[in-house]
Amino acid sequence: MLIVMESSATRDMIDKVCREVEKLGLEAHPIVGSLRTAIGVTGNKARIDSDRLCNLVGVQDIIHITKPYKLVSRETSPSDTVVDVGGVRIGGSEVVVMAGPCSVESREQCLEIGEVVARVGAKIFRGGAYKPRTSPYSFQGLGEEGLKILADVRDKYNLKIVTEAVDTEVIDLVADYADIIQIGARNMQNYSLLKRAGRVGKPVLLKRGMSATVEEFLMAAEYVMAEGNHNVILCERGVRTFADHARNTLDLAAIPHVKRTSHLPIIADPSHGTGRKDKVLPLSRAAVAAGADGLLVEVHHNPVDALSDGRQAITPDMLATLMKEVDAVARVLGRTCA
Ligand code: PEP
Numbered sequence: 001m002l003i004v005m006e007s008s009a010t011r012d013m014i015d016k017v018c019r020e021v022e023k024l025g026l027e028a029h030p031i032v033g034s035l036r037t038a039i040g041v042t043g044n045k046a047r048i049d050s051d052r053l054c055n056l057v058g059v060q061d062i063i064h065i066t067k068p069y070k071l072v073s074r075e076t077s078p079s080d081t082v083v084d085v086g087g088v089r090i091g092g093s094e095v096v097v098m099a100g101p102c103s104v105e106s107r108e109q110c111l112e113i114g115e116v117v118a119r120v121g122a123k124i125f126r127g128g129a130y131k132p133r134t135s136p137y138s139f140q141g142l143g144e145e146g147l148k149i150l151a152d153v154r155d156k157y158n159l160k161i162v163t164e165a166v167d168t169e170v171i172d173l174v175a176d177y178a179d180i181i182q183i184g185a186r187n188m189q190n191y192s193l194l195k196r197a198g199r200v201g202k203p204v205l206l207k208r209g210m211s212a213t214v215e216e217f218l219m220a221a222e223y224v225m226a227e228g229n230h231n232v233i234l235c236e237r238g239v240r241t242f243a244d245h246a247r248n249t250l251d252l253a254a255i256p257h258v259k260r261t262s263h264l265p266i267i268a269d270p271s272h273g274t275g276r277k278d279k280v281l282p283l284s285r286a287a288v289a290a291g292a293d294g295l296l297v298e299v300h301h302n303p304v305d306a307l308s309d310g311r312q313a314i315t316p317d318m319l320a321t322l323m324k325e326v327d328a329v330a331r332v333l334g335r336t337c338a
Pocket residue numbers: 102128132183184185186207237272
């Protein structure tokens with residue numbers, strides 16, 4: 001940590017700050033510049049709580065060098081974490097595609113889409129049985145009935161299942177059926193849900209909050225890991241910006257940034273990231289080019305009649321094209337897809 005003093009700070013003020021640092025069991029190293037003095041602080045094992053020091057007279061700014069997260073940090077684990085979902089490895093050399101409808105609508109719908117997902121080589125079927133909708137009057141999902149349908153798709157097509165747990169009330173039930181538990185963007189900072197996800201014993205797909213910084217995103221993952229669950233897959237799903245050509249702005253720069261600062265795998269969701277079907281294929285290619293370990297895409301055999309997110313659902317034909325194009329991009333980087 002570096003404490004930057006005001007240019008008008010007196011020798012007494014600087015000495016007082018150094019004494020306060022030492023009271024915390026740390027070492028203070030004043031660095032006298034031509035305009036101002038900065039105090040380097042060493043000896044800490046974790047990020048220092050700087051609230052007290054901020055308030056001392058003469059302190060202008062405090063710059064943290066130690067990251068607030070530990071378990072998710074690259075420093076903790078220099079090699080990449082690979083999350084093994086019953087033989088499907090996320091974070092390794094294969095780019096893993098998770099595809100399916102936004103909502104589980106019926107057994108027929110899921111079996112039809114599941115057949116396509118398996119045929120094109122995607123390994124994981126996604127579908128929401130519990131839906132976090134903006135309006136309480138919109139379709140909220142089929143609940144446990146939807147989970148049973150997902151289990152049927154898994155059995156019939158030998159796919160893994162990812163589905164969302166919207167609250168602590170349903171998370172145990174969701175864990176009974178799902179191979180991966182999704183925590184949605186709206187719940188990224190629902191700390192009681194994150195803690196429960198950390199104890200549930202299934203891999204967690206954690207989506208970035210729609211206005212979360214990458215640091216806040218990694219802190220949310222830290223909550224899950226701190227409870228003992230180290231199988232966390234991050235998902236960049238776009239953030240809110242002023243852009244009005246898309247529903248969200250898929251933050252592709254977050255992918256290499258996360259790869260540098262964390263060992264966890266990160267996938268991209270160009271469906272929610274753009275909200276428009278014509279942008280899903282280009283952004284899928286771009287996300288894989290940026291280093292994404294996988295993709296989460298919404299697909300529907302009849303998008304016009306979809307009960308949620310029809311505007312961003314790609315068709316089965318588009319999914320087949322996506323798989324081919326993404327595989328070609330992956331190969332440039334020494335990876336494969338399907
Ligand atoms: C979803 O995956 O269907 C979903 C609701 O996503 P998000 O939480 O990213 O909005």
